Amino acid sequence: MGAPSLLLCLSAALPLLLHADECQDIRMLTEAQPAKQPFAINCTSPLLTAAARATWYRHPSEAPVSTDPQARVHQEQSWILFLPVAWGDSGTYRCLINDTDVCHQVHVNLTVFGKYGCRRNSQRNLPDGHEQILHVGGDDSLSCHLNFPKSCVLDLNSVKWYKDCKEIKEKRFKNWEKRLLVNNVSAEDRGSYVCKANLTHAGRQFTVSRRIAVNVTEIVGYAGRFPKITHPINNTIEAQLGSSLTVNCTITDSRDNTNLRCWRVNSTLVDDYYPEPKRVREGNETCVVFKEYAVYTVSITFLEVKMEDYGFPFTCHAGFMSAAHFLLRPPAPDGRVYLMGGLLAVVGAAALVLCASRRFRIDVALWYRSAFVSTSTTAAVANVIDENIKLCRRLIIILAPEPLGFDLLKNMSEEQIALYNALIQDGMKAILIEVEKVRSYASMPVSIQYLRQKHGSVQWSADAAAGAPCAKARFWKKVRYRMPPKRFPPPSTASSGAHAL
Known part of the structure; x- marks a missing residue:
């Protein structure tokens, strides 16, 4: 094997x-x-x-x-x-x-x-030292080059800085991850520095350190090509309230520079400014090295944008001369969104009403009838009577004996509507039949008098009731005479063709 x-x-x-x-x-x-x-x-x-x-x-x-x-x-x-x-x-x-x-x-x-000693000036010009420069009169920083793979966990809270073998505790100096921030750099800041930190790999604990030989120089002709911030560009960024947001600061700088790259709010580091932990924080720095320069990227992340963040300048710093900021603002309202929302609301309401009407139309109709029932039915009855009377071709009025009275005509809507059609509209002819001989029409209504004068009357005779055939009785002949002639259906096309043949 x-x-x-x-x-x-x-x-x-x-x-x-x-x-x-x-x-x-x-x-x-x-x-x-x-x-x-x-x-x-x-x-x-x-x-x-x-x-x-x-x-x-x-x-x-x-x-x-x-x-x-x-x-x-x-x-x-x-x-x-x-x-x-x-x-x-x-x-x-x-x-x-x-x-x-x-x-x-x-x-x-x-x-x-071998391990170097800690006597004053004993660390100068040793082979493992990195040379870095601080600029007098401004704020600057030193970098601790502790670069290891991801399997090595570096405890950033354990980083300590020493100058000439003494731990630095002055307020002008502040630890920030693998950097030492120096405010108001002076000539006395020249010297030999050491940074130390704890490192863990596969459960094993180590202490790692790096030496830095620091020199100071005046700010003469520094406003050269580098560093240069290409983003942000002092612009405004829209962010929805409650949303998350990440903004990158992109910096072009010379290789092996010692410039501090960070985000600040009111001259305070972002991580120190916000009391709420991790809502707004600075991300890790990344670097891409080219032949003559390097491009650095440092991000700022908002886990949740709040009202207090709007209109506030968030500034990216590169060294002590280059800075750029951005402002947050809520997004402008989109009129198309409101228009679309209104149209959708109208369409939705119409669809809901249509579906409800189809589903509950019978219940609604029955409820309406019971809730808004009319107390008077005389307009509806009169219309029905009028339509039925117009279908008639003759109006037959039987004059009863006087004791029955003619006041009945004043109270019955059918007779009144029929008389209206016969007298006013002249839509039909009237046939007056006297059951008994009327001696005088003076006591009768004026409408009856008018019809009697216009169409005459037919008097009931005894032979109509004596058993003689109706068609041969004199009375019925007079009635038939006043009736319209019988109508026959027109001959069909087939029968017309047969006659032609």
């Missing part, structure tokens, strides 16, 4: 060995680290693609550095990690980067030296 595994490892490493001589050198680094200190180097480059793969070697060995996270010296992604540095780690390390079509190499010369 061991032989196949060995062959597999050799076959995987063989392409790297074959192409090692063809790789292009892109960087040569020199590092000096004290013994017993955690240390890490990253060999990635912004020019490489996401598909690039890095492999670390220690010269002259052609075997890759171990990837076991429990090993003191091992590789994690593109990092080589020393936990901690030992005396025997001095030497040359090579990072081979295989990209899609190219191969690059990074060489690192590492020198390990």
Whole structure:
């Protein structure tokens, strides 16, 4: 079982060995680290693609550095990690980067030296020191270069700063993550600084430190090309009340600069200004390094925009000369939204009424009839009587004996409407039938007198009731005479054609 595994490892490493001589050198680094200190180097480059793969070697060995996270010296992604540095780690390390079509190499010369003392001026010009500059008369900052992979957890609350072996506690100095903020820089701030912090990896605790040799200089000709803030541009940003928002500050600056990049409100750091924890906070700084400059990005995040945030300047600072701000404002109302909302409300109401009318139309009609029933039905009855009378072609009025009286005509709506049609509209002819001989029409209504004068009358005769056939009785002949002639239906088309034949 061991032989196949060995062959597999050799076959995987063989392409790297074959192409090692063809790789292009892109960087040569020199590092000096004290013994017993955690240390890490990253060999990635912004020019490489996401598909690039890095492999670390220690010269002259052609075997890759171990990837076991429990090993003191091992590789994690593109990092080589020393936990901690030992005396025997001095030497040359090579990072081979295989990209899609190219191969690059990074060489690192590492020198390990003994732990330095803490006598005054003993730290000057030691090989692990980083040189940084503070500018007199303004606010500036120092950076603690503690760069490790994500597997190493750096306790930012444990960061402490020392000057000439004494912990810094003056109010002009303030710790902020991996930076030391210095207000009102003076010539006395020149000296040797050390930053220390606690680091945890795979449950193991370490103390890591970095030395910084600090010089001071006057602000002469500083208003040059860098730093330059490209966003924000002193503009206004719309944000909905209660929404979340993230704004990036993009800064172009020279490589290896020491400028402080941060967000402030009223000259106060954002994280210190807001008492409510984490509602408004500054994000971590990211950096993309190019050949002659670097682009930094620092974000400010609002987990919930509140009314107190509107109209307030949030300022991004880069160093002590460059600054840019933005203001928050609520979004302007969109008239189209209100118009669309109104139209939708009208359409919805109409649809609701239509559905309700279809579903409850019978109940509504019955309720309306019971709630608004008319107390008088004389307009409706009169219309029905009038329409039915207009269908008649003759009006027959039987004159009863005088004791019955003619007041009946004054109270019956049917007779009144019929007389109106016969007298006023002249829509039908009247036939007066006298049951008994009327001696005088003077006591009769004027309408009856008029009809008697216009159409005459027919008197009931005894032969009509003596058993003679109705059609041959004199009385019925007079009645039939006054009746309209009988109507026959017009001949159909088929019968007309038959006659023609």
